[in-house]
Amino acid sequence: MKNLLYEEPLVEGSKTYADVNNDVCKPLESFPTKLWLGAFGIANLIMFMGFGMIGYMIYEGAGMSGIRSPVGWGMMIITFVFWIGIGHAGTLISAILFLFKQKWRTGINRSAEAMTIFAVMCAGIFPLIHTGRPWYSAYWLFPYPNQMGPLWVNFRSPLLWDVVAVSTYFTISLVFWYTGLVPDFASVRDRAKNFFRKKIYGLLSLGWRGSSKAWSHYEIAYMILAGLSTPLVLSVHTIVSFDFAVSIVPGWHTTIFPPYFVAGAIFSGFAMAVTLLVVAREVFNLKDYITLGHLDAMNKIILATGMLVGLAYATEFFVAWYSGVSYERFIFIQRAMGPYAWSYWIMVGCNVLTPQFFWFKSLRRNIPLMFVLSLFVNVGMWFERFVIVVTSLATDYLPSSWNYFRLSWWDTATLIGSFGMFFSLFLLFCRFVPTIAMAEVKAVIPTKGSEHHG
């Protein structure tokens, strides 16, 4: 009979502590491979193309984008929400799974947190350029004393809550990530042979020596940060959803938005994490640390959150009908059968149907399949935000002002450029930072002679 109590090892290949350091630090200490250089070159080209597009838009004007009355929120807000959502998986893994003592998080938390930070950086660009005049943004977005009164920002506006939530989220994620990195930077420092490498990682490690007195405070700080990040990550997408829900636009003005957005964010974030980790474990030879068990667990979360998102789609429809509000009903019928029906069905297909494959264990452990499915989920989640933003605005209260929204070529190029930035940053991360939390992994691998107790 199958042993139901059997637990898969979190790290395979019966590694010793020294093996962990050797395996994880290898990409940092060897010359970049042609594959890495090629990928980084392409990602960089795309990133600078994106920056060029932004510069062009600042020179030429916001009309470069496809936004036309009545659709005032176009690609930039869609992509902002998309990237913020991607970030959520990292914090879920690093904070919420930490509080639930899910030890499998140790293999993937470092790269997932890096993904969070880079995704929020990509997201941060879009509201700034969406203002059309980014040089005014600081004054519009942040409360700082100025010569006009001083005039202050409107703290009653969800858009401002969003600024504060996203900035806080970025700062806390960065601090959390760095805290986890300090002992690992010390490891890199102590094995460095090159003088400059030793100095640079020495500075980054703050002179960490692994003292137990320091560890005892460190662990408490880590716990507090996890405790703070848990409500924070839930608050961020909740507040992003307030940007929509606090308005009185049909299709947006619903109380389901906060949980629906948070579930969607975790869903898309885990899909992106699977996309990246499937590649990274192959290229950097980390299959013993990011095991099939890890990917299996992540695919289960994708399945669960995908079902939550599907439930939210259904609930929205039901409530639109049940509310008896004709505007609300009209918008939802438009979504499924109107001019944007194609985008609605891409969304449903990618987000509700694709995760269903993950009911089967063999499919959850099938690398090529999960890679393809995770790409579908990423596409689907971008389209979810497209559906929400565009359908509600394009067919507004006055039929005479209805308009069909199209992405302009500028929109498409800038959207692709943000992916270039994301992958450039992630590739740099893989080269210069230990991609696995070494100190945390060591704490979960069995010590010599204790293998038989399990």
Add this chain to the structure above:
Amino acid sequence: MAKPRFCVVGYYFQPGEILVAAEKARLRNFKNFDTFTPFPVHGIEKAQGLKRSSLPYVSFVAGCAGLMAAVGLQVWTHLYSWPMNIGGKPLAAIPAYVPIFFELTVLFAGVTTVVVMFTHYCGLPNFSKPIFHPDITNDRFALAIEVDNEDQIEPVKKFLNEIHAQEVHHVEGRL
């Protein structure tokens, strides 16, 4: 000039061994000793006799400061600095301020916790203290005992050998 101090260091290769060694060092009542490990070893605080960190109180105070800052910023700007009537809503619209109350509380508490933990509690950044062995951040566990003068080095080395340290040496410097 202060007298030179010395650290006598013994090495172990298993977390279980360092736990036992730390316990024995504590029972010998050394004035100043510490263990150095590649990862936090479960139970070492108890073995070594470390008190639970008072860091949570720092976080709490910082969180309160963040909350006060958020209240002050929003109420002061809207009520006194430049009152503005937006949609006939009350000037001090407390429910609308709640998201920023929460965010600034978390921001202040999180950043302060980490900064105070590294600077005040761990005494970092500090690049002058001796790194006893480069493998302490890899796979070695060290017990380091600080002694006041050269005469005490030998007895402490003997003690470390008695508690089964695999390697023993001493370095000049403070713990």
